[in-house]
Amino acid sequence: MVAIMVAITIIGFVVLDLVIQSLKGKKAQEEQKINLDFSDFRVPVSTFFYPGHTWVNIQSNGEVRVGFDDFVRKVIGDIESIEFPEEGKALKQGEKAFSVKSGNKTLSFLSPVDGEVAAINKLMLANPAEVAKSAYHSGWILAVKPTNLSANLKAMKIAEDAVEWLKAEIRRFREFALGENLHYVKDELQYEVGRTSQDGGCLSEGMLSRMDEKAVKYFEEEFLGKPR
Amino acid sequence: MAKMGILIDITKCIGCGACEKACKMRNGLPLDLENNLSATAYTVVQERLPGTYVRRMCMHCQNPTCVSVCPVGAFTKTAAGPVTYDKDKCIGCRYCMYSCPFSVPKYQWDRVVPYIQKCYMCADRVAEGSEPACTAACPTGASIFGDRDQLIEEAQKRIKDNPHTYVDHLYGLEEVGGTSVLYLSNVPFEKLGEPFNINLPDKPLPVYTWAALEKVPTIVVVGGVVLTGIWWITSRRDEVKKFEIKHKEQKKLTGKGDKP
Amino acid sequence: MKLPKVTFWRIVIAAITILGLYYTVLRYTKGLGAVTNLSNKYPWGLWVGFDVVTGVGLAAGAFIIALTVYIFRIDEYKPILRPAILTGFLGYSLVAVGLLYDLGKWFDVWHPIVFWNPHSVMFEVAWCVMLYLSVLGLEFSTVVFERLKWHRLNHLIHILIIPLSILGVILSTLHQSSLGSLFLIVPTKLYALWYSPYLPLFFFISAVSVGLAMVTMESFLSMRFLGKGIELNLLNGLARVNVLVMAFYLTIKILDMAGRGVLGDIFSTRFESIMFDIETLVQVVIPFFLLLIPAVRTSAKGLFVTSLFIVIGFIMNRLDVAITGVEASSGTTYFPAFGEIMISVFLVTMGFLAFAYAAKYLNVFVHVEEKEEGPVEIIHDV
């Protein structure tokens, strides 16, 4: 009896908290739609950003970790699976490294470094949707043994530069997705994307899933870069 | 002094309650009669079956559970037989109550500074060579006080002489390693309830915990050695790693230098 | 002065505190009988069963993580070391406070230091808990010294940390198992499914299992209250170890029951048997199978739910052994009084608050914060 009483009390508290959280969460979500903005992004200080929205972090054993940044993660929303290169495969900066699947869409990412794939993140393999949420931490994709690091790094941005760059990218994305700056986007494309963001003209997580193929293609080429 | 004890012969008990009163007077307890052992009743006489009275009191075990479990050693099994309680040592954990196989120790729940209360076989009177107040008061000789060995002899004689009256069991002879208080009955003990529990082992209960407790020194020594060993190995491993890395770097440097 | 914002949980905490203080005053001015439903037939209740026996088990995470980081030297787990030690320290402090409520002569709580009885399991537990609380205090003191910038003292602890953690692991092994030995003395009172000569072993193993689960829960709590990130890969590692621990626990439990010939009792419809079955399902069987599924092991939700299962099942187990298991032989029934429950809830609430404040003002999550700024090296692959 006592055991059941205590168990029920604990479960009661947890459930109560979840209910309150979800009530609050609804409010917060509504706010979030408007707020998916600069303030939602953080740039880790020790990480190099490649223009194709991948990042590099140098490990003490000389390998580098490669992942994609939080901005893309938020645009994509729920990640279904990741197509990894084989271990040992040689990568070249600016060439395709891995791709990400979400819904019926596949996005390819370019490698930020030259080198050889040393390991893949098994956790990402098992449960990409959850793990990817920690974009700069548990959500790494590849460990690479770099072969040309100092030259590669010249194409990347770190710290304040990275912040400025990311801000510019978000601005560019707003223009693209919300048509805020008409002359920037081709008319035809703007029309189609515009339709997808009827939810009050603001950015929200997982926008990509609501875009059509053309828009996705445009996003991939413009933001993730074309393979060399 | 010999180990003293009390023999309670259920066939002789008439349920007069003289022992209860005598005990209460002796110990300055409120005189109203109670149904159960409590902080104000160290002994009670209960009618368990029509005409059959069972007198409850501390069994004064030979190897008492209460003595073994008390973290501060508030209980003592005296050489004379009584199990006594030191209220100043007691911290009030009530482990003795929880574990006593006969549920004897009782607590002063209503006090701000409560103590355990139970029969102490009038240890002071016994030490003076006289007998407990309750046995002295018993009008029928249902409770008698004496040397435990002699009481056992007497009880076995009674069983032998009246095999049709008594069940052939001297309760307390072997139970939990033997008790100083012994019971004779004409009704099978299992029909009478507490303190008669035929499931009780003949081993003293402290033996069960001692089986675990005696391993403590081994765990400490083996644990200490093993853990230190593991730590030594893992820290060596780290040192070796560091050394190798250094070594490699040096080799690389000198290797480069060698090249023309 | 700015008043704190009124939120639902703040109101709840305030209510609990007021009730808790009221019953505290009552307990110390009117005695145990006025607040509790304890009686001569039922001398141990919720406070012993939950605040002490269960509380010590729930704080087992500290020694496991200390063992992992300091002795096995798996540095990967460093980020959760400090939170684990903090919870351990708070947990054991709460046990000590709980004891002060439960002991009839609470002001004599120090007696085991001078009056020895090495034959008493309780004596051994008292010493171990006392020593281990000091060890945890010292282990955690680095965090405080760091904050106060007392580098000398900090250095001293640093030198002592290895012997301290070895001592801590030994002490924990001893008293976690001894909490099981406490019940070895009641072979005829405790229901046969629970009473076993291997109780100390069962208590120790289940403490390891719940310790791992509690560390996982702590991560979620700190995410919930402090908005910290979750170390998914570390928790995943803990979950995998836990699968092994639970498998071992279940195996020896079944072997033991079969050996004593009581295995059939689990199908009995007696109240105790049903409680035993529920407890075992919640504590081991369900989480074991859940954790075998990779998707559960690697997702935050999955880890949270399985840990919750383990923790609740563990609590049920301890309460069953300490309270329900002896109900039948006691000749009466026991259900804690409202005051008893309120004090337990009050203590747990204070623990939560202390954790939140310590986490806020001390560098408990130092490593996690580093990580928020950027990935810190992770040498080990999951």
Ligand code: SF4
């Ligand atoms: S009957 Fe109980 S209280 Fe009396 S000596 Fe035996 S164990 Fe101690």
Ligand code: SF4
């Ligand atoms: S309640 Fe007192 S006498 Fe009984 S075991 Fe605890 S300390 Fe010893």
Ligand code: SF4
């Ligand atoms: S021996 Fe003394 S204390 Fe015990 S029941 Fe008899 S009179 Fe009371």
